Amino acid sequence: MPRSLLAALMLLVVGSGPAESADPKTDRPPNVVIVFADDLGYGDLGCFGHPTIRTPNLDRMAAEGMRFTQFYVGASVCTPSRAALLTGRLPIRSGMCSDKRRVLFPNSGGGIPEREVTLAEALKARGYATAAIGKWHLGHLPRFLPTNNGFDSYFGIPYSNDMDRVGGKGPKGRAVFWEPKTEYWNVPLMRDTKIVERPADQTTITKRYSEAAVEFIEENAEKPFFVYLAHNLPHIPLFASDEFLGTSPRGLYGDVVQEIDHGVGQILEALEEQGIAENTIVWFTSDNGPWLPFGTHGGSAGLLREGKGSTWEGGMREPTIAWWPGTIPAGSVTTELGSTMDVYTTSVKLAGGDVPADRIVDGVDLRPVLTGKGPSPRKSVLYYRGTRVFAVRMGPWKVHYVTESGYRRDRVEHETPLVFHLEHDPSEKHDVAKDHPEVIEAAAKFVAEHREKLVQPPSQLEIPLKK
Amino acid sequence: MPRSLLAALMLLVVGSGPAESADPKTDRPPNVVIVFADDLGYGDLGCFGHPTIRTPNLDRMAAEGMRFTQFYVGASVCTPSRAALLTGRLPIRSGMCSDKRRVLFPNSGGGIPEREVTLAEALKARGYATAAIGKWHLGHLPRFLPTNNGFDSYFGIPYSNDMDRVGGKGPKGRAVFWEPKTEYWNVPLMRDTKIVERPADQTTITKRYSEAAVEFIEENAEKPFFVYLAHNLPHIPLFASDEFLGTSPRGLYGDVVQEIDHGVGQILEALEEQGIAENTIVWFTSDNGPWLPFGTHGGSAGLLREGKGSTWEGGMREPTIAWWPGTIPAGSVTTELGSTMDVYTTSVKLAGGDVPADRIVDGVDLRPVLTGKGPSPRKSVLYYRGTRVFAVRMGPWKVHYVTESGYRRDRVEHETPLVFHLEHDPSEKHDVAKDHPEVIEAAAKFVAEHREKLVQPPSQLEIPLKK
Numbered sequence: 045m046p047r048s049l050l051a052a053l054m055l056l057v058v059g060s061g062p063a064e065s066a067d068p069k070t071d072r073p074p075n076v077v078i079v080f081a082d083d084l085g086y087g088d089l090g091c092f093g094h095p096t097i098r099t100p101n102l103d104r105m106a107a108e109g110m111r112f113t114q115f116y117v118g119a120s121v122c123t124p125s126r127a128a129l130l131t132g133r134l135p136i137r138s139g140m141c142s143d144k145r146r147v148l149f150p151n152s153g154g155g156i157p158e159r160e161v162t163l164a165e166a167l168k169a170r171g172y173a174t175a176a177i178g179k180w181h182l183g184h185l186p187r188f189l190p191t192n193n194g195f196d197s198y199f200g201i202p203y204s205n206d207m208d209r210v211g212g213k214g215p216k217g218r219a220v221f222w223e224p225k226t227e228y229w230n231v232p233l234m235r236d237t238k239i240v241e242r243p244a245d246q247t248t249i250t251k252r253y254s255e256a257a258v259e260f261i262e263e264n265a266e267k268p269f270f271v272y273l274a275h276n277l278p279h280i281p282l283f284a285s286d287e288f289l290g291t292s293p294r295g296l297y298g299d300v301v302q303e304i305d306h307g308v309g310q311i312l313e314a315l316e317e318q319g320i321a322e323n324t325i326v327w328f329t330s331d332n333g334p335w336l337p338f339g340t341h342g343g344s345a346g347l348l349r350e351g352k353g354s355t356w357e358g359g360m361r362e363p364t365i366a367w368w369p370g371t372i373p374a375g376s377v378t379t380e381l382g383s384t385m386d387v388y389t390t391s392v393k394l395a396g397g398d399v400p401a402d403r404i405v406d407g408v409d410l411r412p413v414l415t416g417k418g419p420s421p422r423k424s425v426l427y428y429r430g431t432r433v434f435a436v437r438m439g440p441w442k443v444h445y446v447t448e449s450g451y452r453r454d455r456v457e458h459e460t461p462l463v464f465h466l467e468h469d470p471s472e473k474h475d476v477a478k479d480h481p482e483v484i485e486a487a488a489k490f491v492a493e494h495r496e497k498l499v500q501p502p503s504q505l506e507i508p509l510k511k
Numbered sequence: 512m513p514r515s516l517l518a519a520l521m522l523l524v525v526g527s528g529p530a531e532s533a534d535p536k537t538d539r540p541p542n543v544v545i546v547f548a549d550d551l552g553y554g555d556l557g558c559f560g561h562p563t564i565r566t567p568n569l570d571r572m573a574a575e576g577m578r579f580t581q582f583y584v585g586a587s588v589c590t591p592s593r594a595a596l597l598t599g600r601l602p603i604r605s606g607m608c609s610d611k612r613r614v615l616f617p618n619s620g621g622g623i624p625e626r627e628v629t630l631a632e633a634l635k636a637r638g639y640a641t642a643a644i645g646k647w648h649l650g651h652l653p654r655f656l657p658t659n660n661g662f663d664s665y666f667g668i669p670y671s672n673d674m675d676r677v678g679g680k681g682p683k684g685r686a687v688f689w690e691p692k693t694e695y696w697n698v699p700l701m702r703d704t705k706i707v708e709r710p711a712d713q714t715t716i717t718k719r720y721s722e723a724a725v726e727f728i729e730e731n732a733e734k735p736f737f738v739y740l741a742h743n744l745p746h747i748p749l750f751a752s753d754e755f756l757g758t759s760p761r762g763l764y765g766d767v768v769q770e771i772d773h774g775v776g777q778i779l780e781a782l783e784e785q786g787i788a789e790n791t792i793v794w795f796t797s798d799n800g801p802w803l804p805f806g807t808h809g810g811s812a813g814l815l816r817e818g819k820g821s822t823w824e825g826g827m828r829e830p831t832i833a834w835w836p837g838t839i840p841a842g843s844v845t846t847e848l849g850s851t852m853d854v855y856t857t858s859v860k861l862a863g864g865d866v867p868a869d870r871i872v873d874g875v876d877l878r879p880v881l882t883g884k885g886p887s888p889r890k891s892v893l894y895y896r897g898t899r900v901f902a903v904r905m906g907p908w909k910v911h912y913v914t915e916s917g918y919r920r921d922r923v924e925h926e927t928p929l930v931f932h933l934e935h936d937p938s939e940k941h942d943v944a945k946d947h948p949e950v951i952e953a954a955a956k957f958v959a960e961h962r963e964k965l966v967q968p969p970s971q972l973e974i975p976l977k978k
Contacts, residue, residue: 087560113561346560347554468563
């Protein structure tokens with residue numbers, strides 16, 4: 045949405061009352077920081093049980109905050125997952141998914157539609173300074189870039205770090221850790237709408253993203269702000285700076301995660317140094333599960349089945365931590381359901397606004413969970429793959445209509461759906477469909493009602509780039 | 512070993528100097544408490560990443576102590592694993608393993624040999640009060656029972672809770688949670704060498720074990736003591752007391768783990784109330800991995816492969832926590848290698864003694880790891896199945912000669928061994944044998960040297976009960 049229209053419209057759309065959770069001393073709504081990893085698996089943090097990846101800063105964040113053990117993304121791949129987080133809506137509602145191309149590519153002409161109210165737009169309308177840092181992947185044409193979608197500034201790469209692959213060994217001095225070494229990734233690094241480096245030096249990119257976030261926090265400590273820090277790692281190809289290379293017993297993947305973890309520590313420290321920790325909520329999660337076909341360059345979903353690209357749990361349940369000293373009870377662990385779409389709604393509410401009333405928003409307000417005062421309003425999860433509902437979770441039950449790996453062609457359309465009790469059987473090993481026809485029936489009704497109300501715009505992912 | 516000879520002999524065997532880590536204020540060596548779960552998997556605790564099993568007390572123990580992420584048992588099934596812990600030696604050295612019967616049964620006539628110096632005997636020789644509570648499984652004939660092996664007292668069941676299966680529905684009021692419900696487990700509950708209840712009421716057994724441990728701690732707070740609390744759950748069949756039944760989102764298995772967790776909390780509190788927490792080391796671990804063929808009644812090895820009975824990591828790597836306020840750095844996580852056999856050696860050293868010098872003891876002294884002052888002296892792990900070395904770990908590398916599930920007959924004898932880098936690839940997915948012939952060579956040499964020095968007594972597990 046063009047910036048010129050934004051402020052006026054937002055006042056209509058998102059309300060104008062005082063912030064509901066404003067700091068009583070300053071009448072200032074809380075800052076929001078979202079750190080979004082790329083292809084990090086459910087099992088890839090120390091506090092989520094990884095044996096050799098060390099994440100002292102994220103472990104500290106969990107020890108001082110809340111760990112979500114049943115937290116989901118809106119899709120098992122990049123573009124639709126990011127669209128869900130930033131719009132609070134299932135990707136199918138914005139056209140940000142497709143059955144033909146799973147994500148946007150450098151030859152795509154589509155992107156996040158103007159009519160969507162991004163989280164940045166909603167918070168900007170409430171007076172927030174907003175920054176996007178890192179991977180965007182919601183359209184690389186100018187009108188789709190962050191600075192045209194509610195962000196005051198942008199520093200990052202416009203799509204995945206494995207795109208723009210070209211022959212040759214790349215510029216001198218650049219470490220390339222993924223075979224074949226006869227190609228490299230000519231991904232551009234952008235500032236706002238300009239390319240400032242190409243190929244982006246990915247060996248220092250994580251460090252630079254974290255530093256940019258810290259700098260933004262320091263510069264905006266006096267007003268409410270929103271930082272969306274979307275690391276483009278540990279998506280392959282993997283890169284780490286000299287400072288982290290070779291430091292993890294887990295190898296290069298561990299080095300990369302440790303560098304992201306280090307940046308989280310810097311952000312928490314910056315918030316503390318600025319004296320705004322108690323007025324800032326920090327979220328950490330990942331866009332989808334681990335990319336499994338790449339040997340030890342891919343992560344781990346822990347005890348969950350499968351990974352990225354799949355609607356098995358490993359594809360869509362993410363290691364999630366929320367930190368807000370003084371508001372979120374320290375050291376808490378919740379099994380309540382949550383979703384990145386709920387981060388949208390919760391953030392808008394925390395800012396004193398409301399989500400757009402003229403459309404379906406799928407996010408719910410997680411404030412009762414965050415404060416430890418009540419259950420999650422979320423009772424269900426829809427597992428879309430492209431434009432189809434492959435599975436649905438209702439309470440502890442998950443019903444699979446179609447199953448497919450994220451990387452093997454093993455699609456099965458189940459005549460009788462599979463049913464798993466996810467809280468008893470998080471690894472989805474023991475199908476109990478025959479004992480629970482009532483679950484299948486309730487799920488069918490729920491999905492039918494959802495599909496009836498669904499308005500599905502044309503897919504943005506199928507629009508080719510005009511030459 | 513008969514009690515009469517014990518004290519005299521122990522002075523010769525285990526030394527008589529002052530305790531090396533004695534409390535300087537009291538010149539008193541630290542108390543040792545070992546809580547040993549049965550068939551609990553690597554992934555079954557909150558602090559090891561389980562999404563729906565709540566273990567606030569064990570999580571607290573980890574937050575105040577040290578979590579070991581690469582800690583092993585001496586065998587992947589019950590009897591030999593327990594023998595390893597209590598002798599500090601590989602089960603093959605004591606004859607406590609076999610290729611014909613994997614554990615002792617009610618119709619077995621063998622048990623832990625007299626010449627073995629149990630941890631209880633070694634600590635008793637250093638003046639410790641000693642108690643065995645829970646499952647024994649090192650021989651049920653009188654001469655093999657705990658009170659003839661260094662323990663002042665015993666309260667528990669002599670073998671697994673699924674043995675002595677008989678027809679019928681069992682005494683009234685006993686909850687039986689495992690099909691078929693036309694049989695029950697007539698396992699005796701013993702006090703010292705006498706049967707005091709048969710069948711043991713397993714619904715209250717976990718609670719009674721924890722209470723017995725607390726009582727012993729309270730009664731012995733003035734002298735050094737050793738408590739070996741070996742819960743017989745969550746081995747199937749599962750039982751929970753009314754207080755815990757139905758409380759876990761994980762279902763019955765979670766209820767059972769939560770009841771064990773609750774008991775750990777009671778023990779830590781008792782130590783604090785008695786003012787002896789800073790002079791007590793508490794260990795928590797499990798005898799082997801989860802028993803996988805029993806649906807949701809079995810546990811989870813998290814991201815590790817396979818479970819109980821197998822020499823894949825899921826069979827022998829256990830969720831381990833050590834707690835010793837003031838000595839073990841709070842909130843520490845170590846990837847250093849450890850083993851239950853090292854608990855033996857470390858405990859004997861802490862008591863100011865030394866391990867028997869007339870035989871090979873496999874345990875190493877973990878004090879450098881516990882104090883955060885140095886690496887583990889353990890650099891290797893032997894994965895025995897029965898009397899054969901199925902695999903060996905050297906540093907981060909694991910070499911498999913034979914692989915087999917714990918419950919499927921899928922044995923493969925590998926002409927070229929499989930090689931995994933466990934710190935990069937904890938799930939043992941990516942065989943790198945072809946790139947690392949030097950690892951295969953070094954492992955072969957190591958195993959050959961081990962086998963050359965091995966003295967293998969006849970198996971105790973093959974001795975039938977005389978009628």
